[in-house]
Amino acid sequence: MKRIYLDSNSAMPTRREVVEEMLPFFTEHYGNPSSIHELGKKPRRAMEVARERVASLIGSDPSEIIFTSGATESINLALRGPIPFRGPGKDRIVISQADHQSVRATSAAIENSGLRRSVLELDGSGRISMEEAERTIGEDVYMVSIPFASHEVGTLQPLGEVLELVKEHGALFHIDLTTSAFQIPFDVKELDADLVTLSSVDLMGPKGVGALFVRKGTGISGLIKGGGHERGLRSGSENIPGIVGFGAAAEYVKQNMSIYSPRLCSIRDHLIKGLLGIPDSHLNGHPKSRLPNNANIRFDYVEGESMLLLLDMNGISVSSGSACTQKNLEPSRTLLSMGLRHEEAHGSLQFTMNPDNTMEDAKYVISIMPEIVEQLRDMSPLYNP
Amino acid sequence: MTRLEYTKKVLEHFKNPRNVGEMEDADAIGTVGNPVCGDMMELSIKVEGDKIEDIKFRTFGCASAIATTSMLTELVKGMDLKDAENIKWADVVKGLEGLPPVKVHCSLLAVEALKAALYEYYRKKGINRTDLKPRDDEGDEHHGDSEKACGPLI
Numbered sequence A: 001m002k003r004i005y006l007d008s009n010s011a012m013p014t015r016r017e018v019v020e021e022m023l024p025f026f027t028e029h030y031g032n033p034s035s036i037h038e039l040g041k042k043p044r045r046a047m048e049v050a051r052e053r054v055a056s057l058i059g060s061d062p063s064e065i066i067f068t069s070g071a072t073e074s075i076n077l078a079l080r081g082p083i084p085f086r087g088p089g090k091d092r093i094v095i096s097q098a099d100h101q102s103v104r105a106t107s108a109a110i111e112n113s114g115l116r117r118s119v120l121e122l123d124g125s126g127r128i129s130m131e132e133a134e135r136t137i138g139e140d141v142y143m144v145s146i147p148f149a150s151h152e153v154g155t156l157q158p159l160g161e162v163l164e165l166v167k168e169h170g171a172l173f174h175i176d177l178t179t180s181a182f183q184i185p186f187d188v189k190e191l192d193a194d195l196v197t198l199s200s201v202d203l204m205g206p207k208g209v210g211a212l213f214v215r216k217g218t219g220i221s222g223l224i225k226g227g228g229h230e231r232g233l234r235s236g237s238e239n240i241p242g243i244v245g246f247g248a249a250a251e252y253v254k255q256n257m258s259i260y261s262p263r264l265c266s267i268r269d270h271l272i273k274g275l276l277g278i279p280d281s282h283l284n285g286h287p288k289s290r291l292p293n294n295a296n297i298r299f300d301y302v303e304g305e306s307m308l309l310l311l312d313m314n315g316i317s318v319s320s321g322s323a324c325t326q327k328n329l330e331p332s333r334t335l336l337s338m339g340l341r342h343e344e345a346h347g348s349l350q351f352t353m354n355p356d357n358t359m360e361d362a363k364y365v366i367s368i369m370p371e372i373v374e375q376l377r378d379m380s381p382l383y384n385p
Numbered sequence B: 001m002t003r004l005e006y007t008k009k010v011l012e013h014f015k016n017p018r019n020v021g022e023m024e025d026a027d028a029i030g031t032v033g034n035p036v037c038g039d040m041m042e043l044s045i046k047v048e049g050d051k052i053e054d055i056k057f058r059t060f061g062c063a064s065a066i067a068t069t070s071m072l073t074e075l076v077k078g079m080d081l082k083d084a085e086n087i088k089w090a091d092v093v094k095g096l097e098g099l100p101p102v103k104v105h106c107s108l109l110a111v112e113a114l115k116a117a118l119y120e121y122y123r124k125k126g127i128n129r130t131d132l133k134p135r136d137d138e139g140d141e142h143h144g145d146s147e148k149a150c151g152p153l154i
């Protein structure tokens, strides 16, 4: 059976050319970049090339890129690292319901340690409301963290407007670029964020590696202590093959984004249109202002995990906002914040693509989906046509 | 079996659930759970003498909810009422060759629905079997109380 992968938010395939670039760094150039002898040289240089490539993707200086073990670590460093340097009276962090769980969990831990936290709610389209942001962001805030786009429904966030507020109140601005970096250009010279989280796997690079952009002059202390790697902000011998792959992926994305992103948009729109042909189905998130690779649809009266499994049996991989698919059995906070009821969140499916997806994939999903929804509605006590 | 994976047996019941649907001439219908909290289960029974002659279910829930209820209906169809009362979630889980820990609560829902149907059956006959009374029969009262509707978080 052909496998159609539409769960790219969970993981993306690593590009072959990226893997090729990584391979010599396992078996040939395996030295430690901190070593002075000959075997330290290649990895050291390769790491700096990778740093330049990642920096160039977001228009930063290479010295502003700190390699980490992935987005979660970058987010932890971004949110907690500046705490010792925050100004007097600045003891609150502001995040949003559009954020990934790692931002929520990290900020919750910050709250538990004695600081305060505010969480911005979303409007019906999945966007944070500027009115609420204006009310919430004050002089006591040391950090505002907003994702480029909602992780789940893909709605783009008003970063420029938030940035103004943040600067007005002398806070730091962290942007989580995880889901958008491979598909929408971003430049730290145009948007004056202090901290930016990047993840390699979300650029079609290897897993287990990420980066945090730290603007020059930002007061921040590292969380992982040791040999003082990465300017003392992230100790631990560098994951050289991973970093090399990350750099190669960043390069690929930079060169090819303008080719595949418009294509993803048309596949996405086709998919959305086709699925909305099913009665009592709705689009979650903004119809236009959304990530090119994200279609999030809910089907009334049915539960997400059941749909997910039936799709899986037909060779299609997706994920769901249903409580039944979560470890904690809670429905998606993002969807609830957008005003959906629990049972509506239950019936939501998230289709996320990568450049390998084709229009044929969308067509296949559209051909399979009605039967699956019908089959489950037939056994749903909520459905009384 | 890993924490997330279903057994073949669960998937088989999920794919081909037995005894699905509504029952026109049901003697009693038990409905438990709350869509606000997540799951909802409806179970109809037809009683002939002291036996459960026929049984049907509808559910708004995950694959585990579908499979466990399907399994339960297979177990109790043709069973004496007395024995049906004593069905435990563990019997259902055993029949399915196990469930991921996080999904065990769905089998509780199936058993609760059966008890609710039996309670209703006796109530109609003028017998008040409080021991079978569903815990959650007061509509929206448990709004947001997911522990209750979705069972214990394991």
Ligand code: FES
Pocket (backbone or CB within 6 Å): A323, A324, A325, A329, B038, B039, B060, B061, B062, B063, B064, B065, B103, B106, B150
């Ligand atoms: S019905 Fe929600 S987890 Fe089973």
